[in-house]
Amino acid sequence: MASLVPSLGQLVSDATCLFKKLFNDEAPKIAACAPGRVNLIGDHTDYNQGYVLPMALSLVTVVVGSASSGQEAIIVTASELADEPKKVDLSLPNEGFPSFPGLPHWANYLRGIMHHYRALPLPGFRAVVVSSVPLGSGLSSSASLEVAFYTFLQQLRPAPVPAAAKHPHNMMLPPPRFTFDDGDKVAKAIACQQAEHTHAGVPCGIMDQLVSVLGMEGHALLIDCRSLESIPVPLSDPGLVFLITNSNVKHSLASSEYALRRGQCEKAASILGKPSLRDATVNDLEGVLQPIQANFGQKMDYFLNKSPDNRRPHIDSKHFWSTIKSRAQLDDVTYRRASHVIGEICRTLKAAESFKNGSFQEFGKIMVESHNSLRDLYEVSCKDLDDLVCAAMEVEGVFGSRMTGGGFGGCTITLLKADAIHRTIQNIQERYSGTPTFYIATPSEGARVLNLS
Numbered sequence: 001m002a003s004l005v006p007s008l009g010q011l012v013s014d015a016t017c018l019f020k021k022l023f024n025d026e027a028p029k030i031a032a033c034a035p036g037r038v039n040l041i042g043d044h045t046d047y048n049q050g051y052v053l054p055m056a057l058s059l060v061t062v063v064v065g066s067a068s069s070g071q072e073a074i075i076v077t078a079s080e081l082a083d084e085p086k087k088v089d090l091s092l093p094n095e096g097f098p099s100f101p102g103l104p105h106w107a108n109y110l111r112g113i114m115h116h117y118r119a120l121p122l123p124g125f126r127a128v129v130v131s132s133v134p135l136g137s138g139l140s141s142s143a144s145l146e147v148a149f150y151t152f153l154q155q156l157r158p159a160p161v162p163a164a165a166k167h168p169h170n171m172m173l174p175p176p177r178f179t180f181d182d183g184d185k186v187a188k189a190i191a192c193q194q195a196e197h198t199h200a201g202v203p204c205g206i207m208d209q210l211v212s213v214l215g216m217e218g219h220a221l222l223i224d225c226r227s228l229e230s231i232p233v234p235l236s237d238p239g240l241v242f243l244i245t246n247s248n249v250k251h252s253l254a255s256s257e258y259a260l261r262r263g264q265c266e267k268a269a270s271i272l273g274k275p276s277l278r279d280a281t282v283n284d285l286e287g288v289l290q291p292i293q294a295n296f297g298q299k300m301d302y303f304l305n306k307s308p309d310n311r312r313p314h315i316d317s318k319h320f321w322s323t324i325k326s327r328a329q330l331d332d333v334t335y336r337r338a339s340h341v342i343g344e345i346c347r348t349l350k351a352a353e354s355f356k357n358g359s360f361q362e363f364g365k366i367m368v369e370s371h372n373s374l375r376d377l378y379e380v381s382c383k384d385l386d387d388l389v390c391a392a393m394e395v396e397g398v399f400g401s402r403m404t405g406g407g408f409g410g411c412t413i414t415l416l417k418a419d420a421i422h423r424t425i426q427n428i429q430e431r432y433s434g435t436p437t438f439y440i441a442t443p444s445e446g447a448r449v450l451n452l453s
Contacts, residue, residue: 001438002438002440015064018078019064022128029065030066032148033061033148040220040413041370048265049225049278050344052222054223055441055443059134059439060444061147065125073092078128082135090110092121112146112198117157137405139405196209202258206228213447239419261337265338350366351370364399364401366400382409387433389412389414394427397419401415
């Protein structure tokens, strides 16, 4: 059976009860929530300015609270998995006194949001955080927290149109003071992304924060991570279901592996002479690996035996030696990382079109291709995720399955017929050696303010 998820109303009730218990039976006056997300296809493409296809989930983070007369923020998390202490007193940042990361780690996301919030100075406040997004699952509990907390702060002090430009070269300096709320949702997502960069130490792309802000009920979003434009993709067929399977193997996006892969992608783009891998093609990548004679009409060994001062004059020497240098720099690992990203960007566009056209078999095939690429080329899968995908694909009525999120654990996402849910869950439980958790993915709306009356 799929896991029962606490309703939004239950989460608000739990947060309100905890707030009253902690703060002398005072009721909170403000509440906001933001969803987690599952990415249907397009992993590790967002920080390469590519395309992604996520949906916002009914799994959400809720923040309730009230303004206070003090000059500090008192925040409590109800998460049992968060590191201690669960209650923090944070100094409010201002233009002269920036906020820096510290302990506990869970509070760094909140420190980062206050630091990058676009309407300093903030008033003092007290808040409680509860969430149904499982931590470390690849369903973006961090972005859900960031966006929910930012939405909460917007009710304390509206976000602004800038009176002056932000500090472009030092993200640890708070933004200048502002005046009023411009309602810019994309700028809100960018501020939340910056918070994760500077205070959580994760060089994430924009996908998680953007879909948490912009999510649409009944739709996935095809997001262009360069222009930050999004196109709704309806997910309204009642005969289809997206099933999330949590391996319950925890991953850490802050690990060195995530940053390492981003660096490898940037290296590949530089070798190919592109601003990002979004601009590269398979031909570009293969062109660097082709024998030099294919580019210059001569035998490779002939030119490799010539010094730069002893070349035939009709050869473009700058291009020639640049190509040889590029070939030497593009090692096998960097090549495979770039190959995944370039292919995944193409797969994402193709998959979105397939779903729009009702070509679900094709969509499922692309999902499996994506998983294989993440496993073999990007090397962010693991045995648990591979086993979950294999178990799902054995079941009649399953179109496709893949790992989703950053990898190294977390979840898979499976597209299947609605009448295949029970037998798919049963087969996974029988075949998978771990203890999986299942969720029916319901495409939901993005961040919003909640009415407490």
